[in-house]
Amino acid sequence: MNALISPSRRLRRTPFSDGVEAAGVKAYTVYNRMLLPTVFRSVEEDYHHLKSAVQVWDVSVERQVELRGPDTARLMQMLTPRDLRGMMPGQCYYVPIVDETGGMLNDPVAVKLAEDRFWISIADTDLLLWVKGVAQGHRLDVLIDEPDVSPLAVQGPKSDELMARVFGDSVKDLRFFRFGWFEFQGRSHVIARSGYSKQGGFEIYVEGHDAGMPIWNALMEAGKDLDVYAGCPNLIERIEGGLLSYGNDMNMENTPHECGLGRFCNTETAIGCVGRDALLRVARDGPVRQIRAIEIHGDRVPGCDRLWPLMNGDAHVGHVSSAAWSPDYETNVAIGMVRMTHWEPGTELDVVTRDGVQAATVKEVFWT
Amino acid sequence: MNALISPSRRLRRTPFSDGVEAAGVKAYTVYNRMLLPTVFRSVEEDYHHLKSAVQVWDVSVERQVELRGPDTARLMQMLTPRDLRGMMPGQCYYVPIVDETGGMLNDPVAVKLAEDRFWISIADTDLLLWVKGVAQGHRLDVLIDEPDVSPLAVQGPKSDELMARVFGDSVKDLRFFRFGWFEFQGRSHVIARSGYSKQGGFEIYVEGHDAGMPIWNALMEAGKDLDVYAGCPNLIERIEGGLLSYGNDMNMENTPHECGLGRFCNTETAIGCVGRDALLRVARDGPVRQIRAIEIHGDRVPGCDRLWPLMNGDAHVGHVSSAAWSPDYETNVAIGMVRMTHWEPGTELDVVTRDGVQAATVKEVFWT
Numbered sequence: 217m218n219a220l221i222s223p224s225r226r227l228r229r230t231p232f233s234d235g236v237e238a239a240g241v242k243a244y245t246v247y248n249r250m251l252l253p254t255v256f257r258s259v260e261e262d263y264h265h266l267k268s269a270v271q272v273w274d275v276s277v278e279r280q281v282e283l284r285g286p287d288t289a290r291l292m293q294m295l296t297p298r299d300l301r302g303m304m305p306g307q308c309y310y311v312p313i314v315d316e317t318g319g320m321l322n323d324p325v326a327v328k329l330a331e332d333r334f335w336i337s338i339a340d341t342d343l344l345l346w347v348k349g350v351a352q353g354h355r356l357d358v359l360i361d362e363p364d365v366s367p368l369a370v371q372g373p374k375s376d377e378l379m380a381r382v383f384g385d386s387v388k389d390l391r392f393f394r395f396g397w398f399e400f401q402g403r404s405h406v407i408a409r410s411g412y413s414k415q416g417g418f419e420i421y422v423e424g425h426d427a428g429m430p431i432w433n434a435l436m437e438a439g440k441d442l443d444v445y446a447g448c449p450n451l452i453e454r455i456e457g458g459l460l461s462y463g464n465d466m467n468m469e470n471t472p473h474e475c476g477l478g479r480f481c482n483t484e485t486a487i488g489c490v491g492r493d494a495l496l497r498v499a500r501d502g503p504v505r506q507i508r509a510i511e512i513h514g515d516r517v518p519g520c521d522r523l524w525p526l527m528n529g530d531a532h533v534g535h536v537s538s539a540a541w542s543p544d545y546e547t548n549v550a551i552g553m554v555r556m557t558h559w560e561p562g563t564e565l566d567v568v569t570r571d572g573v574q575a576a577t578v579k580e581v582f583w584t
Numbered sequence: 585m586n587a588l589i590s591p592s593r594r595l596r597r598t599p600f601s602d603g604v605e606a607a608g609v610k611a612y613t614v615y616n617r618m619l620l621p622t623v624f625r626s627v628e629e630d631y632h633h634l635k636s637a638v639q640v641w642d643v644s645v646e647r648q649v650e651l652r653g654p655d656t657a658r659l660m661q662m663l664t665p666r667d668l669r670g671m672m673p674g675q676c677y678y679v680p681i682v683d684e685t686g687g688m689l690n691d692p693v694a695v696k697l698a699e700d701r702f703w704i705s706i707a708d709t710d711l712l713l714w715v716k717g718v719a720q721g722h723r724l725d726v727l728i729d730e731p732d733v734s735p736l737a738v739q740g741p742k743s744d745e746l747m748a749r750v751f752g753d754s755v756k757d758l759r760f761f762r763f764g765w766f767e768f769q770g771r772s773h774v775i776a777r778s779g780y781s782k783q784g785g786f787e788i789y790v791e792g793h794d795a796g797m798p799i800w801n802a803l804m805e806a807g808k809d810l811d812v813y814a815g816c817p818n819l820i821e822r823i824e825g826g827l828l829s830y831g832n833d834m835n836m837e838n839t840p841h842e843c844g845l846g847r848f849c850n851t852e853t854a855i856g857c858v859g860r861d862a863l864l865r866v867a868r869d870g871p872v873r874q875i876r877a878i879e880i881h882g883d884r885v886p887g888c889d890r891l892w893p894l895m896n897g898d899a900h901v902g903h904v905s906s907a908a909w910s911p912d913y914e915t916n917v918a919i920g921m922v923r924m925t926h927w928e929p930g931t932e933l934d935v936v937t938r939d940g941v942q943a944a945t946v947k948e949v950f951w952t
Contacts, residue, residue: 220611221589222622223889225905226708226831227613243588245595246614249708249831254590316720321713340594340617342710345689349714352684352858353721463594463617490720521591537593 227251230276231366231428235436239446247277247340253448260543263452266415267544270374271447272435275412275419276366280335281324281344287356288332290488294350295336296326297472297489297499299482305330308393308408310480312472313343314491318498319468320475321346323460325410327395327421335406335421337367339462350490364425370435371417374442379418381438382431383407387418395421400431412449414457414584452540455549458509458582465507465537465551471495473503474553505534505555509579510567512548516541518570526552526576527566533558536567536576545583554578595619598644599734599796603804607814615645615708621816628911631820634783635912638742639815640803643780643787644734648703649692649712655724656700658856662718663704664694665840665857665867667850673698676761676776678848680840681711682859686866687836688843689714691828693778695763695789703774703789705735707830718858732793738803739785742810747786749806750799751775755786763789768799780817782825782952820908823917826877826950833875833905833919839863841871842921873902873923877947878935880916884909886938894920894944895934901926904935904944913951922946 221227221244228250230236236253243255253274256262265271283291293300296311303309305328313322313336322343327335336343348360370379379387383398387407390396395408398420406421422428436444460466466475473481473495483499486492510526517539526534534554542549550567558565561580566573589595589612596618598604604621611623621642624630633639651659661668664679665686671677673696681690681704690711695703704711716728738747747755751766755775758764763776766788774789790796804812828834834843841849841863851867854860878894885907894902902922910917918935926933929948934941 219589219609220623221587222611222613223887224613224829224832225888225890226829227889229890241587243590245590245592255588315716342713345710346713346717348683349717349719350721351717353718353723355721461592461594464592519591520593521595522593522597 221246230274231422231425232274232276232368232432234429235432236274236446241446248279248338250277250279252277253446254451256446256448259451262447263450263543265443265445266372266413266447266450266453268373269443269445270370270372270378270439271445272432273369273371273447273449275369275449277340278337278367280337280363280365280421281347281360282333282335282363283347283358283360284333285358286332287358288334291347291351291356291358292326292334293486293488294354294490295347297481297483297486297491297495299485303328306394306396308395308410311336312475312477312480313346314472314489314495315346315468316490316494318471318491318494320462320466320470320472321468323462323466323477327406327408329406335363335365341462364423366422366425366428368420368422368428368431369411369417370420371411371413371447372415374439375417378435378439378442378444379407382434390418400427400434403427412459413453414459415453451538452542452549455538455540455551456542456545456583458551458584460507460551461538471498471503473498474506476507505553506559508552508554508559509582510536510550510552511577511579512536512539512550512567513575513577515574517548517574525568526554527568528558533565542583549583550576589614598642599790599793600642600644600736600800602797603800604642604814609814616647616706618645618647620645621814622819624814624816627819630815631818631911633811633813634740634781634815634818634821636741637811637813638738638740638746638807639813640800641737641739641815641817643737643817645708646705646735648705648731648733648789649715649728650701650703650731651715651726651728652701653726654700655726656702659715659719659724659726660694660702661854661856662722662858663715665849665851665854665859665863667853671696674762674764676763676778679704680843680845680848681714682840682857682863683714683836684858684862686839686859686862688830688834688838688840689836691830691845695774695776697774703731703733709830732791734790734793734796736788736790736796736799737779737785738788739779739781739815740783742807743785746803746807746810746812747775750802758786768795768802771795780827781821782827783821819906820910820917823906823908823919824910824913824951826919826952828875828919829906839866839871841866842874844875873921874927876920876922876927877950878904878918878920879945879947880904880907880918880935881943881945883942885916885942893936894922895936896926901933910951917951918944
């Protein structure tokens with residue numbers, strides 16, 4: 217596929233789009249009806265740079281679903297099998313969201329701003345509509361909307377240094393998945409130590425469209441000697457790191473347990489979760505298929521734009537959903553879903569790509 | 585913007601993607617996390633061809649939300665202020681969907697298959713999640729899912745002739761927004777007289793992914809002497825015809841009345857609609873801003889990838905959301921939202937495009 221993307225208002229621009237365009241973005245995807253850059257110099261050049269320097273990512277597509285009001289805590293627990301009773305303001309939790317059948321509707325990060333106020337920083341589905349629908353049906357007293365908040369990620373080994381220059385040294389004290397409030401030009405923004413890479417970094421929850429480009433420009437200016445550049449979630453790096461992508465690696469068909477997210481579920485104690493009853497058995501017995509790291513041998517694989525069957529002889533035992541050539545590991549790294557009968561590390565399978573059949577091996581862990 | 589679109593499984597292919605690619609698709613948009621072609625030969629060439637011949641459109645992105653079971657009728661009426669009591673199986677209704685504040689969540693076509701079974705053929709939001717959430721909260725006895733159904737549109741003045749060759753002469757007897765069941769290779773598909781153009785035509789609700797390419801190929805083969813070609817919703821033609829695009833011309837911020845859809849609302853009698861109370865006043869008094877046809881004078885406008893302010897001197901009185909140069913009318917045609925104080929036909933305004941200020945006139949009607 218070598219097609220252009222057609223501009224329209226429906227594919228929303230972000231507060232940082234002017235900066236993204238000035239940096240020479242070459243390709244986009246669409247995520248939550250918003251433009252998400254995918255390539256600046258090249259996927260491989262972006263990859264090496266992410267691992268060695270520092271990048272500023274426009275991840276405005278991680279829209280927020282804000283919940284506030286008296287029934288907020290009750291509604292939050294209805295959404296997820298993760299037990300939220302121990303969560304404190306200042307914490308971020310990765311929370312699988314499930315429907316009444318236990319199928320995953322989204323895999324967002326919940327940001328607890330106060331006892332009665334959350335942001336849910338979403339993956340690519342209209343979680344807002346599910347939350348509003350459930351609240352309407354249960355007549356809960358909660359305000360639910362999408363605020364004018366757009367995350368800007370700073371990722372890479374030099375992230376701490378760059379962030380300290382712009383937001384002060386205390387930003388370095390943030391622990392993983394904790395956030396604080398930091399000033400920029402007289403306005404306060406939530407900053408968390410988090411992000412969709414394994415290279416370390418932060419996400420700035422930029423409040424107010426007009427605050428976007430000043431922060432973008434300040435980071436670019438302050439990081440010149442750190443080789444800062446515009447970047448974006450990198451396909452190769454996120455597969456190496458085993459970072460799942462909702463819509464690619466899992467969707468409504470899958471339980472959190474199939475996605476290897478059982479450690480984020482406390483199904484017994486998550487009283488009130490609408491999917492609790494449906495998940496109790498799989499939480500106890502385990503799933504019959506699960507996400508695995510898959511190494512694909514041989515030539516560089518083509519772009520994975522559809523599921524590739526994983527075969528054991530004539531038996532269809534799973535599929536690959538994301539794949540890329542890894543320059544650092546000199547092999548094809550991939551994410552797949554494999555049936556229990558064939559998910560043991562070392563199992564040899566065949567994968568049917570668009571271009572033909574290649575040998576593959578189920579791995580014990582991802583490439584980190 | 586001249587960027588590429590990055591392939592991934594998340595941006596779903598359709599049953600007709602092989603045909604679309606073989607026809608030389610040049611650009612896509614993304615709609616319901618699925619690929620929607622936007623250009624084949626050029627937007628203008630596609631436009632002239634649509635108005636003179638016949639096109640086959642992959643509109644699989646109009647995903648179906650299927651409702652079936654005992655509480656189906658009650659749930660359908662909860663979703664919309666249009667009174668559905670008179671709707672018969674075999675009919676299609678355009679149904680604004682509203683939340684509890686009267687904001688539009690989607691503007692789909694409802695297809696009544698049976699008293700207890702509907703398809704809702706959706707615009708670009710996850711209406712499935714709203715419907716599931718409402719049903720869960722109200723404990724309704726309805727099954728809700730997305731079936732393996734992908735619409736294929738046949739549009740243009742020669743549509744009747746082409747469709748009759750493939751599905752038999754009786755397809756010509758379909759009245760507007762009525763559907764019937766028609767056979768193809770031993771399988772039965774819903775066909776409606778409908779579609780997102782003003783040139784006339786049909787939509788085939790193709791059931792089963794594997795049924796897609798045989799129907800595509802049969803239409804292409806049967807229509808050779810009719811100059812059939814692959815096409816897609818055409819930006820110029822749909823603006824001329826005043827066909828609104830959810831996400832471009834309206835969104836959750838807007839009531840149906842602001843969108844000129846008051847004729848599809850029966851707010852007094854739509855008992856059970858969750859947005860009824862919120863809409864009663866606007867249904868009686870009318871909105872304070874409304875969709876209008878806007879003519880933009882002067883040079884050809886750039887692509888409208890964001891809202892363009894409509895100004896009366898220094899006063900911001902609305903915005904343009906879709907615009908294109910019309911070869912047939914030799915002017916720029918546009919869709920905008922204008923405040924009541926300035927929406928009278930003939931009102932002269934200024935529009936601020938990306939490239940500068942151009943004179944504009946509020947029109948009485950669209951270009952049909």
